[in-house]
Amino acid sequence: MKRARLLPGLALIVLAALAPVSCSSDEQAANGDPVAGKRLFAAQGCDGCHTFKAAGSKGTVGPDLDDASPNPRRVLAQLRKPGGIMPSFADKLSDDEKADLAAFVGAGNASGKAVAEPFAPDDKRLADCRDGNTECLEQAFGNLVFNDGPKPALDRLQSMMTSDAAVAGDCHRIAHRMGSAALARFKDKVAPAFVAGSAVCASGYYHGIVERAFLGQPTARLAVVARQLCSDPQITEQRFLFYQCIHGLGHGLMIYTGYDLPGSLKICDDLRTGFDRVSCTGGVFMENFNSSYGVTSKYLRKTDPIYPCNSVVERHKLYCYLLVTANLLRVTNYDQAKTADLCRRSEKPWVKTCFESFGRDVSGIAGKSASKALAGCRLAEANEGDCLYGVAREIVNADAEGERGGRLCARAPARHRAYCYEGVGSVLAALEPIEQALTARCRKVSGRHARSCLRGAGLVS
Template sequence: MAERAVEQCTGRTGVEKVPCYEQLLLPLVKERGVETVMATLGRVASLDSDVARDGHVLAHGIGIAAYSSQEDVARTFARCSPAFQSGCYHGIIQAYFEHAPASSAEAVNELCAPYRGAAGNRWLLFQCVHGMGHGLTMVHGHVLPEALRGCDLLSDGWDREACYGGAFMENIVNATAPHHAGAGLMARQGSTGSSHAAHAHGVKQADSAVVAAAAPQALRFKALDPADPHYPCSILEERYQLACYGMQTSAMLHLNGGDIAAAAGACDGAPPPMRAPCYQSLGRDISSYTLQDPDQSIRLCSLGSERYRPWCFVGLVKNFVDLTATTESAFAFCAKVPSGPSRMKCHEALGEQIGILKSDLSERSILCDRSERGYVEACRFGARLIQERPAGLPLPANGAGR
């Protein structure tokens, strides 16, 4: 099946290729099951580098196609895999909100409750609340401030940040790949965007002109602004800035034709507290651009300013873990990062991901012990195994962090 799909879709342009694969793969979800179709997508990615790069969007589509009912979310969720940055998980939550668009505080807090607490799975909790951000953005007709207000209903700050991140990702993906599976779901079922979008609390009053009328019962929000590489961060309230800049280089690179150095320069022009998060976003995008090639990734990160370069490596190594929910390639990558502050940040970031992957402290410790001599403590600090910050581990310029 994978070989036939590649044969049919090879030669299509970027805009046409994703719908081509969707038409071939998504109908198979109900017939052959999520596991089989995700495995097929993995095989397709090994044959088509575009899919290796953009498979997250296709995995979203598989999750959307797998959804059957509100009562069946947990069982369907369990059939997904972490492949392609856990896009399948995100798609299921997207579909949930399309079928049950009411976003009360009770509803949004209960949806991901099975993954909370000491006995929960923090990795799956992240996928659930991140997917919630995607779903809320869709259900509000891609009026981003309305979706962010939905995320605000979550009672836990960590959950809210993950939800914001999903909303910002959906905003950019829908703007840059409007034919992705989520957009198709919206088209089939009809937009339920709120007519109160212009009054969304997240938008500064002086900038309400960026919201333009579109659908009969909804106001459309301008997703990107070619004249402002920092938009929509530049018009949103402070509580959304960290998550916004955590995705913003995807917008910058879309607007500048993939110029990594120019995106780094734009990050240098972000508000000082947001420059490190912007560089972290750049690292994630570089991982995608290079298909996780360590040497190419390090070279591209080095195009940025020395002051914020360590956070580019943070974004890279976190993406290495996010892609597969494993740490082998991440440890190998950190070993290649230039020694000193950049490598320290790499191991700290790897520890942070280990802390999400593993709830058991002894398992975290075993994994961090794989760090190189001199960097074990940075990993342990990131994994919340120790409280004292290791010497030589840099802080963001604004002093944020532990």
């Protein structure tokens, strides 16, 4: 028997419209195709005068475009009305071509689109990347996926994350590139690429697939593409994959729209079900706080690390707060005690949620060390239980099984154990659609706390 289960908090969702945010020039720049832009950059001789890493060019007549880092609007303006000695392209290029160039050249500053380029396999191997060069690693892992398939490549990534600091540090972006490579291997078919994947390193592989699937789509069509993207039965049949797809959608939307938070949230809001909407929203906020491409979103404030959670509409707060510690940890330089302090000072009704988010990040930082995760959660003091709940969920999500999460809960302080097992159950429920099998899995990993696990799974009250 299959059950469509809603995430807690959904009943609170109130519908309201968000104002659209782009002006026409932004819109046009954002609509360009960065891949076509890359071709034009060479064909039009831009490369002869400009140094630009993404194009592999080393011209020195004009400014270095990596240093200048113009946004798409600035590039458009330059092409429409050049100054100084740069030749005029105003009449030479069509509006579309100008937009394509703007999307390509402006990507580093605002849109991030060029980073979602299609994967181009070459003969780079992991052995060539001994110096820890991240571009080399991303390409080499991508080649592994393209040649050998996602499964062995992702296993390799998982094992190298524990033995190689450069791989561990860049694993999310590596996994993104692997997702893009999988789409190339499976000839742009999202479903087989998804089914063959894994959630290693915060699901970067799934995000990479989705982000790449948007490529070349005009902004006006994003909502339609978004609704279709995860609808293949191969994906919808598996709750876990379905979640990864919809959540990846949120990441992809942010990257593709140039970190346009309100615009991305609006597309999430238009998805079909409540589950779709909140999963997508979570991806949007995660990408906002923790850009896959090192972009600093304009929806972050140095002096107010809780922002935008304290300013978004009520229905978006839950998923904002569930991810806010990604930002708090960054501003505190990964000081867990200071991060816990900031959680305590967030909006009262959301302190609990902030600590659940804290737990997820504490677990990520602790890696496989249960002791470190438990120590991190002690910093949460009165909210230790919320933190442990977050840890349990993160572990089960990362493993796609409950054993390690169950062992963690067994070591948690007795008063928090039940809630910890609820966390285990809540994620197991997303992994296991068959009720009987879910019950068996809860029993197996939580022993005499099975009832708590089952409660978390929504099977008992």
